[in-house]
Amino acid sequence: MNTLNTIVLTEGSQPPKKPPTEELSQIWKSLIKFGTKLKLERKCYLFRAGEHNKHVYISLSGYLMLTKNKTLLDIVEPGQSLGAALLNSGNSIQTYPVSAMSIDQSEVLQLSAEVAFDLMNSNPLVNEYFIRQFKDRMSYLQICRSIESLPVTNRVAFFLLQKKSLLKNTTITRKMIAQAVNTTQETVIRTLANFEKQKIIEYAGRKIILIDSSHLEKLCL
Structure with a gap:
């Protein structure tokens, strides 16, 4: 079976009660209340550049590559997020500027863009987490360019x-x-x-x- 583009729902789709990193401990209950756990096989696209930003993700296990035009921009580790930087409004239609593909078997927490937007606006700690994730990734990419x-x-x-x-x-x-x-x-x-x-x-x-x-x-x- 060609695993490329294959996303497999884990049994029960229930997120783990323990967060992948300590950074998420204070907001984990809020996130998993609305989240679904997805399992990705090796070399599986979670999303591609140009697709509508319907979901926000947090890596639970394994590693994912962020790529654009065949250039490797970053490697996403457990506890890091993907997609939240695009949320300007709960109903906005935006597209992913990069592609995300699993390097090995990986698991992610999936949140709808609308839910993630609401959580960011209602919970300051959730908002701080996603902003910090965005700033850290932008800082890394800016240094790479420099x-x-x-x-x-x-x-x-x-x-x-x-x-x-x-x-x-x-x-x-x-x-x-x-x-x-x-x-x-x-x-x-x-x-x-x-x-x-x-x-x-x-x-x-x-x-x-x-x-x-x-x-x-x-x-x-």
Whole structure:
């Protein structure tokens, strides 16, 4: 079966009672009261650029890629949201500017755009969460754009520092890093090999372990 574009409802569709991150603990009951849990198979589109923004999502498990014109913009981790930035009004019709696709088997909490809009207006903590998510993602993307002209070594260093929580997951491939920093997979492999020789990183199987973050930080200045 081709899993691309396949979204599978989990049994009962009931969201977990425990939030994926501590950040969501104070608002989780409000969110799951109206939310549905969706399970995505590997390489499954949650939504595509240009589709109407009918839902807002929060990642529960697994990882999703945000892409536009085949460019990898960001990798969404558990506890992070997708789609809420487009909610200007409860009845507004807007489209997703990017596509979201699961990297591995993933689960998300789905809220209708109308419900998410109402929650943002009635619950200050919900509003703060979605605003913080938007600001963090915009800040990351703006920095990515600002370092586009820097050498690949610097761009890879930035990715490793910003996404260090992802490095323990073997589904984050060298190809994905290359897409994120706008270079080739071969260049990323060479860059990581140089970092290993300099004892900046080491490997545990396919996992990357940072052992000299201060050196990477200097490359990002």
